[in-house]
Amino acid sequence: MESILLLTLIWLYAGGIAIYPVGRYLKNRTGYLAALVIGISLLLYLSILDKVGEFYTELYPWVDIPGFLKITFGFGVDGINYAVGLIILIVTFAAAIYSVEYMKHEHELDAYFSLYVMYVGGMLGAVLSTDIIQFLFFWEAMLIPSYILIGVWGYGEKRRVAFKYFLYTQLGTILLIISFALLGYYAGGSFSIKSLYMIARDIPEGIRYLLIIFTVLGFGVKMAIVPLHGWLPEAHAEAPTPISVILSGVMIEIGLYALIRIVLPITFPEWTTESYSTVLMLLALLSMFYGGAMALVQDDVKRLLAYSSISQMGYMFFGVAAASAIALEGSILHIVGHGLMKGLLFMVAGVLIHEIGVRDMRKLGGLAIKMPVTATLAVVGAMGIAGLPGIATFISEFLIFSGGLAAASHLKLIYVIFAVLGTALSASYMTLFIKRVFFGPLPEHLKDARDPNPVMILPMLLMALLGILIGVYPRILLDYIVPGVEYLAGILGW
Numbered sequence: 001m002e003s004i005l006l007l008t009l010i011w012l013y014a015g016g017i018a019i020y021p022v023g024r025y026l027k028n029r030t031g032y033l034a035a036l037v038i039g040i041s042l043l044l045y046l047s048i049l050d051k052v053g054e055f056y057t058e059l060y061p062w063v064d065i066p067g068f069l070k071i072t073f074g075f076g077v078d079g080i081n082y083a084v085g086l087i088i089l090i091v092t093f094a095a096a097i098y099s100v101e102y103m104k105h106e107h108e109l110d111a112y113f114s115l116y117v118m119y120v121g122g123m124l125g126a127v128l129s130t131d132i133i134q135f136l137f138f139w140e141a142m143l144i145p146s147y148i149l150i151g152v153w154g155y156g157e158k159r160r161v162a163f164k165y166f167l168y169t170q171l172g173t174i175l176l177i178i179s180f181a182l183l184g185y186y187a188g189g190s191f192s193i194k195s196l197y198m199i200a201r202d203i204p205e206g207i208r209y210l211l212i213i214f215t216v217l218g219f220g221v222k223m224a225i226v227p228l229h230g231w232l233p234e235a236h237a238e239a240p241t242p243i244s245v246i247l248s249g250v251m252i253e254i255g256l257y258a259l260i261r262i263v264l265p266i267t268f269p270e271w272t273t274e275s276y277s278t279v280l281m282l283l284a285l286l287s288m289f290y291g292g293a294m295a296l297v298q299d300d301v302k303r304l305l306a307y308s309s310i311s312q313m314g315y316m317f318f319g320v321a322a323a324s325a326i327a328l329e330g331s332i333l334h335i336v337g338h339g340l341m342k343g344l345l346f347m348v349a350g351v352l353i354h355e356i357g358v359r360d361m362r363k364l365g366g367l368a369i370k371m372p373v374t375a376t377l378a379v380v381g382a383m384g385i386a387g388l389p390g391i392a393t394f395i396s397e398f399l400i401f402s403g404g405l406a407a408a409s410h411l412k413l414i415y416v417i418f419a420v421l422g423t424a425l426s427a428s429y430m431t432l433f434i435k436r437v438f439f440g441p442l443p444e445h446l447k448d449a450r451d452p453n454p455v456m457i458l459p460m461l462l463m464a465l466l467g468i469l470i471g472v473y474p475r476i477l478l479d480y481i482v483p484g485v486e487y488l489a490g491i492l493g494w
Contacts (some may be wrong), residue, residue, distance in 0.1 A: 030109045061073075120246075254334065392466075
């Protein structure tokens with residue numbers, strides 16, 4: 001079938017719409033229907049795996065005004081965005097099943113899961129888009145459902161937190177609109193990503209520098225790199241836990257993907273000039289150390305994981321800032337590893353909230369004996385975020401640092417050394433998290449704690465096993481990622 005990607009997205013949106021009326025009859029089992037819709041989308045997506053090496057595309061003419069505007073609605077995959085799209089579908093599929101038990105006492109689950117599936121459609125559509133106007137459409141299409149999901153089903157000051165998240169993202173989008181308008185102007189009204197690659201050298205140098213500033217700020221808000229991170233700790237902490245899984249596990253990485261796919265090839269070689277690349281690497285280091293230091297002093301489990309996401313995004317951004325083929329391969333693989341491990345850890349946090357109603361680590365401890373399965377899975381997730389061998393994130397961090405060394409001047413070499421040292425901070429806050437929650441004396445009020453229903457355990461187990469599989473045999477993804485990066489490197493002349 002030649003329209004498999006279009007069919008996948010139509011299925012997601014049609015399924016999302018259908019869930020609303022059908023879910024009224026299924027009630028707290030609606031999550032299974034959402035998981036079925038996403039699961040079928042995942043199977044459709046996997047069916048084109050053999051075409052990934054060819055940069056598989058589906059193009060549909062949309063607007064064509066000669067000499068003024070040309071927009072082609074289309075989707076495409078290569079090794080870069082196939083990996084990102086795959087982790088979106090895997091994590092959201094697992095989180096949908098997890099939601100069945102976690103959200104069963106909540107209200108209006110038909111609306112919740114309808115928005116949930118359309119949120120997935122927005123993320124996947126953005127990653128697969130071959131046109132920047134189309135990308136912007138899906139960029140906004142993933143914001144609206146996520147805003148409602150936080151504002152209606154979140155915790156605490158959920159409406160204020162959701163509005164803050166919405167406001168930050170929209171301010172970033174304004175800069176993206178300006179950037180895309182400039183690109184369309186210099187491309188003669190064409191917004192195709194491939195056509196922009198071809199005319200990139202015709203864009204004045206000063207405009208390319210301006211594009212770097214605007215797009216790094218615009219996408220940096222969604223990525224939550226420091227100092228654009230203000231929305232993330234509250235949004236991740238107060239969102240329903242399954243939505244926290246998605247926000248941290250896959251959504252924030254879409255901004256990083258856009259930098260790799262759209263911005264880097266168009267602004268190269270300005271991106272790698274000493275003045276710009278050192279600033280970008282410093283921003284990455286700031287995110288690593290600030291996020292890690294803040295995670296280290298948190299008492300709330302979800303806020304610890306939220307700040308950890310800022311730190312981990314620093315690693316991914318560091319690979320893009322280093323701008324070498326090896327570092328880019330590491331950043332893309334880290335998107336996958338982080339999505340699995342951080343998603344798993346947010347699910348562990350959800351187990352604590354769901355089973356014992358406590359997320360303050362000062363009131364926790366000794367749970368390993370009462371919740372052995374949860375504790376084991378938490379250790380796997382913590383090892384992954386700490387970057388220990390045998391888990392997916394170890395090889396991705398190794399590639400990021402190796403690529404940074406390959407591209408490093410003497411000054412950048414110092415940055416790489418600091419980035420490597422930053423892994424000790426990740427290990428510190430993850431070790432402290434495991435110790436405070438699962439070891440030590442068991443408080444009296446936790447005597448009846450137990451592992452959750454298998455409906456919550458199975459998605460967590462899936463995430464853990466995939467993280468270990470990729471850690472032990474990274475070629476399962478790198479065999480697709482590397483050709484995609486090589487194609488990009490050919491455009492850049494590396």
